Amino acid sequence: MTDTATPTPTESLLRPSRLMSRRNAAERRFRLYGITAIAISLLVLAIMLFTILRDGVSAFRQTSVTFPVVLTAEALDPSGSLDAAAMAKVTTIGYGKVIDSSFLAFLQAEGLAVDGLSDKDARAILSKEAAGQLRAQVLAEPALVGQTITMTIWTNARIDGYFKGRVTMESAERDGNVSPEQLQLADLLAENGALSRPFNWQFLTGPDASDQRPEAAGLGISIIGSIFMMIIVALLCVPIGVAASIYLEEFAPKNRWTDLIEVNISNLAAVPSIVYGILGLAVFINFAGFPQSSSLVGALVLTLMTLPTIIIATRSAIRAVPPSIRDAALGIGASKMQTVFHHVLPLAMPGILTGAILGLATALGETAPLLLIGMVAFVDNYPSLSAAGALDPATALPVQVYGWAQRSDPAFIERSSGAIIVLLIFLVIMNAAAILLRRRFERRW
Amino acid sequence: MNKMQNPETLVIANANKMTARKVQVHYGTNHAIKDVDVDILDKTVTAFIGPSGCGKSTFLRCLNRMNDTIPVCRVSGELLLEGENIYDPRVDPVQLRAKVGMVFQKPNPFPKSIYDNVAYGPRIHGLTRNKAELDAIVESCLKKAALWNEVKDRLDSPGTGLSGGQQQRLCIARAIATSPEVLLMDEPCSALDPIATAQVEELIDELRSQFSVVIVTHSMQQAARVSQKTAFFHLGHLVEFGDTGQIFTNPGDPRTESYISGRIG
Ligand SMILES: Nc1ncnc2c1ncn2[C@@H]1O[C@H](COP(=O)(O)OP(=O)(O)OP(=O)(O)O)[C@@H](O)[C@H]1O
Ligand SMILES: [Mg+2]
Numbered sequence: 001m002t003d004t005a006t007p008t009p010t011e012s013l014l015r016p017s018r019l020m021s022r023r024n025a026a027e028r029r030f031r032l033y034g035i036t037a038i039a040i041s042l043l044v045l046a047i048m049l050f051t052i053l054r055d056g057v058s059a060f061r062q063t064s065v066t067f068p069v070v071l072t073a074e075a076l077d078p079s080g081s082l083d084a085a086a087m088a089k090v091t092t093i094g095y096g097k098v099i100d101s102s103f104l105a106f107l108q109a110e111g112l113a114v115d116g117l118s119d120k121d122a123r124a125i126l127s128k129e130a131a132g133q134l135r136a137q138v139l140a141e142p143a144l145v146g147q148t149i150t151m152t153i154w155t156n157a158r159i160d161g162y163f164k165g166r167v168t169m170e171s172a173e174r175d176g177n178v179s180p181e182q183l184q185l186a187d188l189l190a191e192n193g194a195l196s197r198p199f200n201w202q203f204l205t206g207p208d209a210s211d212q213r214p215e216a217a218g219l220g221i222s223i224i225g226s227i228f229m230m231i232i233v234a235l236l237c238v239p240i241g242v243a244a245s246i247y248l249e250e251f252a253p254k255n256r257w258t259d260l261i262e263v264n265i266s267n268l269a270a271v272p273s274i275v276y277g278i279l280g281l282a283v284f285i286n287f288a289g290f291p292q293s294s295s296l297v298g299a300l301v302l303t304l305m306t307l308p309t310i311i312i313a314t315r316s317a318i319r320a321v322p323p324s325i326r327d328a329a330l331g332i333g334a335s336k337m338q339t340v341f342h343h344v345l346p347l348a349m350p351g352i353l354t355g356a357i358l359g360l361a362t363a364l365g366e367t368a369p370l371l372l373i374g375m376v377a378f379v380d381n382y383p384s385l386s387a388a389g390a391l392d393p394a395t396a397l398p399v400q401v402y403g404w405a406q407r408s409d410p411a412f413i414e415r416s417s418g419a420i421i422v423l424l425i426f427l428v429i430m431n432a433a434a435i436l437l438r439r440r441f442e443r444r445w
Numbered sequence: 446m447n448k449m450q451n452p453e454t455l456v457i458a459n460a461n462k463m464t465a466r467k468v469q470v471h472y473g474t475n476h477a478i479k480d481v482d483v484d485i486l487d488k489t490v491t492a493f494i495g496p497s498g499c500g501k502s503t504f505l506r507c508l509n510r511m512n513d514t515i516p517v518c519r520v521s522g523e524l525l526l527e528g529e530n531i532y533d534p535r536v537d538p539v540q541l542r543a544k545v546g547m548v549f550q551k552p553n554p555f556p557k558s559i560y561d562n563v564a565y566g567p568r569i570h571g572l573t574r575n576k577a578e579l580d581a582i583v584e585s586c587l588k589k590a591a592l593w594n595e596v597k598d599r600l601d602s603p604g605t606g607l608s609g610g611q612q613q614r615l616c617i618a619r620a621i622a623t624s625p626e627v628l629l630m631d632e633p634c635s636a637l638d639p640i641a642t643a644q645v646e647e648l649i650d651e652l653r654s655q656f657s658v659v660i661v662t663h664s665m666q667q668a669a670r671v672s673q674k675t676a677f678f679h680l681g682h683l684v685e686f687g688d689t690g691q692i693f694t695n696p697g698d699p700r701t702e703s704y705i706s707g708r709i710g
Contacts, residue, residue, distance in 0.1 A: 253516075254516055322553075324549065324551055324553035325553060325555065325556075326514070327511065327514070327547075327549060327553065328549065328553040328554070328555060328616070328619075329555070329565075330511065330514065330539075330542060331509070331511060331542060331546065331547035331548075331549065331620070332542065332543070332546055332547075332565065332566040332619060332620060332622075332623055333539055333540070333541075333542040333543030333544075333546075333566065333569070333570060333623060334539070334565075334569055335539045335569075336539075338569055342565075342569075343555060346556075347556065
């Protein structure tokens with residue numbers, strides 16, 4: 001007793017002890033590791049964003065030529081009746097000829113000529129897609145026949161690539177699809193002011209196009225498919241997942257069965273997504289007979305895949321609600337159900353939302369299972385925009401990225417990166433929505 | 446001594462509200478409550494005292510079946526509320542808890558407004574027919590809990606934004622808003638300063654006119670001040686149960702005496 005009363009001589013506080021400086025050094029080292037790790041991940045993220053933007057931003061602009069097109073009545077309405085059925089007999093070949101002759105006439109009028117460039121090669125710099133678009137436009141508005149309209153028509157992907165730096169005079173020498181003379185003509189057109197690079201709405205709204213026409217390839221169908229799937233996944237996953245979590249967390253007895261279920265949910269979250277694709281193929285398409293390539297089947301597969309994630313996130317959000325809140329509610333005679341829905345769920349809401357959005361974001365970016373259920377097929381027709389459209393064939397954004405990245409024409413690499421940008425924008429929108437919702441639900445306790 | 450005697454003889458006249466006979470509580474293999482017999486009288490304050498871990502909270506939680514929420518907890522024996530066994534399979538614990546309210550050791554207001562905290566019980570039990578009645582209940586309960594003057598201008602601000610002592614009084618207001626017949630309080634003043642403690646003790650004394658109060662406390666003075674009956678628990682046994690005056694002045698068991706005089710616990 002008396003020993004503790006006399007103060008033992010201590011070291012000065014002004015000098016750190018040896019142990020203290022070692023502890024501080026360890027702390028500094030740990031901070032350094034942390035900062036390094038964060039710096040590396042930020043760098044990787046920056047590099048990734050930079051390459052995607054560098055390769056992809058140009059996909060949103062498309063080199064086009066603007067010139068007057070003479071819609072000659074003899075070519076487009078041979079019967080002279082302006083009758084829709086009769087006019088529909090004229091195929092895109094007929095319209096292609098109209099465009100070609102108008103383009104050649106335009107070149108002649110403007111005095112744009114390149115030595116050694118045949119008429120055939122000169123008009124080949126225009127996209128073959130233009131004829132079909134003009135045909136649709138004229139059939140929709142027959143009064144145009146006989147008039148001269150100013151059209152802005154895409155150039156083909158090589159000419160487009162020339163202005164985006166993908167194609168050079170040297171590479172054109174070796175390229176069977178484009179010649180240096182064609183590039184010279186493009187230069188002349190650019191000087192003349194007939195060339196422009198407007199925003200390419202078709203890239204966002206149009207359907208996919210064949211290998212030969214990268215300039216026409218668009219994301220329209222895959223965006224619709226992805227939106228359909230996200231809606232269905234959200235409608236199925238969130239209620240089922242949250243209900244299952246509430247039951248397991250608050251109501252289910254703790255016994256061997258619930259332990260087994262618990263283990264299996266964790267396991268399911270770790271199952272490779274392609275396995276869900278095989279499951280979807282076997283169950284939804286082969287057994288239940290849902291239409292192949294439809295966004296409904298895609299959504300069902302993604303729902304199966306996302307459910308475990310959402311259940312795990314929701315359960316931990318529910319578990320994080322302090323038990324004292326449950327005691328408080330039960331203590332004044334609230335039923336279990338009232339306790340959960342009046343007190344536990346509102347407090348768990350931010351966590352549930354985060355889990356749900358994370359799950360949906362993973363589902364949005366998922367490719368492998370969709371390949372197996374046929375969503376990789378080339379789809380040319382828009383799904384109907386009603387609920388029944390979920391049964392129509394569609395693709396999805398990540399699948400489109402995958403499909404384009406596989407094609408040989410470098411123009412598709414640009415499209416692929418452009419599609420990734422669209423995908424990232426979707427993800428950012430979803431995350432922003434999650435943050436906003438969290439803010440709305442967040443409460444202090 | 447004679448002065449002490451008078452209120453207690455009054456108390457003895459009160460009817461039995463709750464009766465416990467041979468109550469056993471097991472947490473898994475841990476035998477936490479052994480053979481406890483207690484009578485909780487109507488309109489009386491009963492204090493549970495005893496060293497930490499002796500089972501006061503456990504026994505208190507048996508009285509409104511809050512132990513049901515602990516999976517490993519098993520209760521046996523007989524616990525009657527006005528002659529009806531509350532552990533009868535036909536009894537719905539939710540209904541029981543509306544009659545036997547509880548205030549916890551740690552203030553646990555809902556993360557809702559002060560008004561909603563108090564109004565929650567009356568709302569779910571359908572005690573009011575309109576907003577005016579609800580307003581009246583909220584006001585009278587907050588007044589009884591000695592909180593009205595401090596919060597009457599900010600009934601819409603969150604209950605969690607109050608100080609610890611205010612939160613505890615809010616929890617008391619919330620518990621009495623459902624007009625329980627018995628109010629269980631587990632160390633309700635452990636987070637309060639002496640002034641708030643005095644207010645709560647005064648409140649407990651007032652509540653006694655309407656229903657029975659059971660209070661767990663570590664403060665001998667508090668037990669002596671507010672209660673008419675005292676139960677002393679030790680290692681899961683009920684060592685002594687009797688009139689507060691007698692327990693504190695003339696304990697029958699040596700363990701009670703050494704606990705009260707600060708030698709065990
Ligand atoms: N949820 C639980 N699960 C398992 N054992 C428990 C649980 N709660 C309490 N016990 C055990 O029951 C016994 C009594 O605990 P109890 O909480 O009733 O003590 P107490 O008298 O309230 O103590 P204190 O004064 O510290 O609050 C202790 O041995 C404790 O370990
Ligand atoms: Mg306790």
